[in-house]
Amino acid sequence: MNNKYFNKKIILSNYPVGLSKKDDFSVIAEEIDPLNDNDILIKTKYVGIDAALRLLLRDSDDFLFRVKKDDLIRGSIVGEVIESKNPKFSEGDYVLGSLGVQKYCVSTGEDIEKCDLSLANPELWLSGMGIPGLTAYFSLLDVCKPSPDKNVLITGAAGAVGSIAGQIAKLAGSKVIGTTSSDEKCKWLIEELGYDYAINYKNKDWFEKLSSVSDKRLDIIFDNTGGHVMDESLKIIGMKGIVLLCGSTSQYSENEIKGPNNYIWLGTMRARLQGFVIFDYEDRYEEARINLSKWLNEEKLKMPTHLVEGDIDKFPEIFEDLYKGKNYGKFVLKLKD
Amino acid sequence: MNNKYFNKKIILSNYPVGLSKKDDFSVIAEEIDPLNDNDILIKTKYVGIDAALRLLLRDSDDFLFRVKKDDLIRGSIVGEVIESKNPKFSEGDYVLGSLGVQKYCVSTGEDIEKCDLSLANPELWLSGMGIPGLTAYFSLLDVCKPSPDKNVLITGAAGAVGSIAGQIAKLAGSKVIGTTSSDEKCKWLIEELGYDYAINYKNKDWFEKLSSVSDKRLDIIFDNTGGHVMDESLKIIGMKGIVLLCGSTSQYSENEIKGPNNYIWLGTMRARLQGFVIFDYEDRYEEARINLSKWLNEEKLKMPTHLVEGDIDKFPEIFEDLYKGKNYGKFVLKLKD
Numbered sequence: 001m002n003n004k005y006f007n008k009k010i011i012l013s014n015y016p017v018g019l020s021k022k023d024d025f026s027v028i029a030e031e032i033d034p035l036n037d038n039d040i041l042i043k044t045k046y047v048g049i050d051a052a053l054r055l056l057l058r059d060s061d062d063f064l065f066r067v068k069k070d071d072l073i074r075g076s077i078v079g080e081v082i083e084s085k086n087p088k089f090s091e092g093d094y095v096l097g098s099l100g101v102q103k104y105c106v107s108t109g110e111d112i113e114k115c116d117l118s119l120a121n122p123e124l125w126l127s128g129m130g131i132p133g134l135t136a137y138f139s140l141l142d143v144c145k146p147s148p149d150k151n152v153l154i155t156g157a158a159g160a161v162g163s164i165a166g167q168i169a170k171l172a173g174s175k176v177i178g179t180t181s182s183d184e185k186c187k188w189l190i191e192e193l194g195y196d197y198a199i200n201y202k203n204k205d206w207f208e209k210l211s212s213v214s215d216k217r218l219d220i221i222f223d224n225t226g227g228h229v230m231d232e233s234l235k236i237i238g239m240k241g242i243v244l245l246c247g248s249t250s251q252y253s254e255n256e257i258k259g260p261n262n263y264i265w266l267g268t269m270r271a272r273l274q275g276f277v278i279f280d281y282e283d284r285y286e287e288a289r290i291n292l293s294k295w296l297n298e299e300k301l302k303m304p305t306h307l308v309e310g311d312i313d314k315f316p317e318i319f320e321d322l323y324k325g326k327n328y329g330k331f332v333l334k335l336k337d
Numbered sequence: 338m339n340n341k342y343f344n345k346k347i348i349l350s351n352y353p354v355g356l357s358k359k360d361d362f363s364v365i366a367e368e369i370d371p372l373n374d375n376d377i378l379i380k381t382k383y384v385g386i387d388a389a390l391r392l393l394l395r396d397s398d399d400f401l402f403r404v405k406k407d408d409l410i411r412g413s414i415v416g417e418v419i420e421s422k423n424p425k426f427s428e429g430d431y432v433l434g435s436l437g438v439q440k441y442c443v444s445t446g447e448d449i450e451k452c453d454l455s456l457a458n459p460e461l462w463l464s465g466m467g468i469p470g471l472t473a474y475f476s477l478l479d480v481c482k483p484s485p486d487k488n489v490l491i492t493g494a495a496g497a498v499g500s501i502a503g504q505i506a507k508l509a510g511s512k513v514i515g516t517t518s519s520d521e522k523c524k525w526l527i528e529e530l531g532y533d534y535a536i537n538y539k540n541k542d543w544f545e546k547l548s549s550v551s552d553k554r555l556d557i558i559f560d561n562t563g564g565h566v567m568d569e570s571l572k573i574i575g576m577k578g579i580v581l582l583c584g585s586t587s588q589y590s591e592n593e594i595k596g597p598n599n600y601i602w603l604g605t606m607r608a609r610l611q612g613f614v615i616f617d618y619e620d621r622y623e624e625a626r627i628n629l630s631k632w633l634n635e636e637k638l639k640m641p642t643h644l645v646e647g648d649i650d651k652f653p654e655i656f657e658d659l660y661k662g663k664n665y666g667k668f669v670l671k672l673k674d
Binding site: 055064248260261265268 | 392399400401563568572583584585588593594595596598599600601602603606608610612613614
């Protein structure tokens with residue numbers, strides 16, 4: 001390594017209370033050490049902003065993973081290889097990995113994969129071609145199995161996963177209803193993503209509206225939010241229905257996480273609340289990406305990616321904005337050169 | 338009908354607040370009308386006391402079924418046919434049906450089935466041979482699939498379903514842990530029913546004890562109670578585990594039903610909370626009863642039946658006692674002649 005690289009990385013400085021604030025994070029600058037054999041130096045191009053991160057920022061061992069004070073903030077990035085001592089990666093390769101919120105990272109190649117840019121542009125590898133798209137793809141097609149006779153509700157419909165999931169359910173012929181946090185996003189869901197119905201859950205009559213548009217009980221609730229919206233929706237879960245537990249964004253910043261009080265409806269309706277983790281499907285990512293990319297190129301699927309440009313220290317602000325519901329699709333920080 | 342029969346039946350007089358009280362029920366006496374063609378007159382011998390009834394006694398349309406003021410209290414009974422104008426039933430037959438809490442009932446034969454007393458004694462048709470036994474049988478063997486490498490937790494382990502479910506899981510070779518409400522019942526679970534461990538959830542350290550005896554995470558949580566015990570247990574649900582939603586007895590008499598706040602663990606562990614209703618298995622009851630009876634006769638399975646003798650108006654008191662946890666196995670009122 002002839003040049004010296006100075007990294008900038010975001011670490012946790014305080015455990016957030018409620019929504020995270022700028023002060024909860026700090027920026028650290030440090031020189032990058034020379035590469036060892038097999039090391040790859042990656043320059044971050046795009047940082048994915050992930051709602052589930054908030055759950056890891058708790059001062060509690062209640063969950064399996066956590067980010068402690070002074071730890072690097074976790075996050076998926078797409079970056080460009082700028083130096084490589086690893087025969088599998090070359091300068092100029094674009095790679096994807098959960099390498100944390102930082103300008104540069106060094107990898108041994110075990111925790112990254114190459115982005116095939118003939119399939120999709122780099123930023124889409126954090127949205128439709130990345131974890132959100134793969135999650136929507138497998139959890140719907142492999143677990144929920146939408147079909148033309150089914151009613152599908154997507155909560156958090158305009159989010160990273162929801163915005164893809166709704167479209168895949170439409171491709172399968174289902175009637176698709178989405179909930180989201182504003183009238184503008186409702187319009188976007190219907191006009192841009194082809195949802196049949198979209199409901200602003202901040203309106204008082206949202207549940208009446210949901211009940212009236214779904215004409216029969218819900219076969220699939222694809223749940224990204226948890227909280228009140230998921231809980232109320234359980235009252236109209238259908239016979240042998242499935243509630244796919246994809247995320248619980250409404251709960252991650254709450255001091256005490258609340259579960260669904262209407263869970264008894266699962267019993268009455270022989271329905272199930274089904275956990276899902278995308279990493280179980282790692283050996284099938286390629287298959288999914290080929291299909292997702294095909295749909296993208298045939299204009300059957302959009303991969304909504306909400307790009308905001310800035311330096312790495314813009315991360316705390318965008319993370320706040322994510323929790324204010326400002327994103328349409330996957331929120332991505334595009335790093336300025 | 339030469340004789341005149343006077344029925345006595347229990348109706349709802351007030352919607353209970355919290356645990357039901359004697360005053361919430363009334364006894365009505367009335368003459369039985371002459372039988373029509375196909376009618377069967379049944380004299381109730383045994384009344385099953387069912388915790389789930391409490392959920393129906395709410396002044397609310399939040400659930401599918403309810404018992405309104407002045408309605409007959411629902412309940413399964415075993416009775417003897419004392420007159421029949423139906424060719425399929427004869428005097429002296431023992432029958433089982435959800436005919437309500439009353440001394441006599443008239444059936445057209447559609448809502449009853451004959452008890453084959455060569456398989457088991459009449460009162461067992463409300464416990465091991467009835468809905469509790471069938472529920473334990475199919476929900477475990479068909480849905481949960483216990484095996485020797487699995488850890489099974491039964492909440493409400495000394496109840497009607499739990500007391501059978503734990504034994505069936507033991508027959509399948511699993512390690513079986515039960516929770517119940519007293520040290521005496523713990524002793525009973527281990528000594529009489531063969532549970533590996535039994536935990537009094539009223540002790541402060543119950544969860545530590547559960548975590549320590551289960552050596553690995555739980556593969557199956559067979560949940561009869563809901564509430565705090567189920568909720569805490571979710572923290573140790575295992576990979577691809579199943580939480581079988583059989584009942585929620587801790588919640589039925591609560592003003593506001595509370596769901597499991599730790600449901601996020603279902604996501605992390607790719608586990609599921611699975612609703613179950615026994616009526617989906619109606620065409621396989623016979624198969625199950627033959628096996629259950631075989632196990633009973635081979636002394637591999639006990640069918641705990643907590644008999645209390647009295648007149649029909651003893652029902653409200655026993656229903657209270659059920660909620661005080663006084664029963665070992667299925668609580669059954671044996672009517673005095």
